[in-house]
Amino acid sequence: MSNVVSLHDKTFDLYIHQKDIVETIASLAHRIAADYAGKRPLFLSVLNGSFMFTADLLRHYTGECEVSFVKLASYEGTATTGTIKELIGLNENIKGRHVIVLEDIVDTGNTIDALFAALAIHEPASVKVATLLYKPEAYEKAHPIDYTAITIPNKFVVGFGLDYDGLGRNLPNIYQLIQ
Numbered sequence: 349m350s351n352v353v354s355l356h357d358k359t360f361d362l363y364i365h366q367k368d369i370v371e372t373i374a375s376l377a378h379r380i381a382a383d384y385a386g387k388r389p390l391f392l393s394v395l396n397g398s399f400m401f402t403a404d405l406l407r408h409y410t411g412e413c414e415v416s417f418v419k420l421a422s423y424e425g426t427a428t429t430g431t432i433k434e435l436i437g438l439n440e441n442i443k444g445r446h447v448i449v450l451e452d453i454v455d456t457g458n459t460i461d462a463l464f465a466a467l468a469i470h471e472p473a474s475v476k477v478a479t480l481l482y483k484p485e486a487y488e489k490a491h492p493i494d495y496t497a498i499t500i501p502n503k504f505v506v507g508f509g510l511d512y513d514g515l516g517r518n519l520p521n522i523y524q525l526i527q
């Protein structure tokens with residue numbers, strides 16, 4: 349497979365190989381399983397971007413667990429409220445549950461912040477986040493990112509579930525935008 353891919357008008361270079369991604373996710377899964385020993389966490393996978401991360405993390409998670417899928421829909425609010433993010437697809441009763449949110453990437457933290465607020469209403473026992481990718485240079489929020497598979501600089505990436513305008517989610521490796 350070529351090291352360079354073109355999506356729409358942009359070109360991306362191979363950044364992290366699938367083998368390294370999956371190894372890192374496997375060790376993260378073992379870490380989480382050790383932390384949640386004796387508990388039955390509910391993994392909440394945030395679509396669309398986290399489907400590959402979710403599959404690989406759960407494949408390597410050895411403890412008892414459940415998984416469900418949610419989506420954050422953005423719509424324009426009033427001039428004062430700006431963009432509003434609504435949580436859709438939460439069918440489980442999460443009251444008293446140990447929830448682990450699975451994200452593809454944490455950038456500014458706006459998405460994860462909106463999720464924490466939306467989940468808190470349902471009174472879970474605890475909420476933590478596990479993300480495939482984390483950009484600490486871009487992160488603007490106070491909440492700690494509990495579990496990170498891979499920390500990256502503030503550059504745009506695609507592949508392994510992440511898209512550029514709808515394309516690239518199927519790429520097995522992670523690619524970085526060539527400036």
Ligand code: 5GP
Pocket residue numbers: 397452453454455456457458459460503504505506510511512
């Ligand atoms: P945040 O709300 O933390 O700023 O951004 C989270 C969302 O922005 C992600 O779920 C993703 O959709 C998008 N995003 C941020 N950085 C990247 C990136 O480097 N590549 C892609 N494909 N999406 C990104």
